[in-house]
Amino acid sequence: MKIEWDNKNNKIIIKDIKNFNVGKTLECGQAFNFEKLEEDYYKLTAFKRVLFLRQDKDKVEMFPTTEEDFNNIWLEYFDLNTDYDAIYNKFIKDDVLKPLVEYGEGIRILKQEKWECLISFIISQNNRIPQIKKCINYFAENYGDQIENGYAFPTPEQLATKSIEQLQESKVGFRAKYINDCTLKVVNKELLLEEIGSLPREDVAKELLKIKGVGVKVANCVLLFAYAKADAFPVDVWIKRAMEVLYFDGKEQKLEDIQNFAEEKFGEYSGIVQQYIFYYARENELGKK
């Protein structure tokens, strides 16, 4: 990986990058804060910034940004210091996973903002991805600050000014009361989202599960996508059906049993394997009736 700076145009150019596909990384279901503008051209909003990304094979351009922002934010956000080649080569040897890993080559696990990720996955429950994205977009445009080229996701303090009825204007439906409960816990400092990041996975999970509307699945998504707990294996309806087809001869299993089976089998890389499976299953309707 080679990084070049185009200071005149506020642009970062990454060359010779392996195992990084911008489109797959954003569209594999882990994040909802982006918009596809053209093929291999995306608009992302995070950390109160809008970032445009354009990819041509093993070259990725990000703009507008500074060297400082790239080093302090985007390098970690896109997990660019992790060697995905090693992970890819490990699971490509597994006959069951091979086609899924090949299909998902280039997916990276983002390190998202904790607050936004938590609210996003509360909204995700019993919902569809396009609808989730609409809600997140509504939140930013109506409750957040205007920023260069777009709108930032609202802060806890900004969301706290909205009533449950007002939140429902975003079409989050019955989840509005859950979002309200979560927001109050954060602004009242009952829940210290940043501080708990240094705790072991089980302790972070325990804190997250205190929020109404957060169960095991949502907690695992937040652990994986925001707290960088890469050994977490969230089990949703797609993962459940796919895992039953791949490893249990199509026979129905309990959610808990699937999670335990996967985390034991895939270990410290459970999260990325989960994302390969989720992306393949959804794009190819694996296990769908």
Next chain:
DNA sequence: GCCCAGGGAATCG
């Protein structure tokens, strides 16, 4: 009209 969606809480038996 019926079914389901990156589930979870409330209620029932």
Next chain:
DNA sequence: CGATTCCATGGG
């Protein structure tokens, strides 16, 4: 306890 029902909303 485990199993069932309800929850808003929108698209197929």
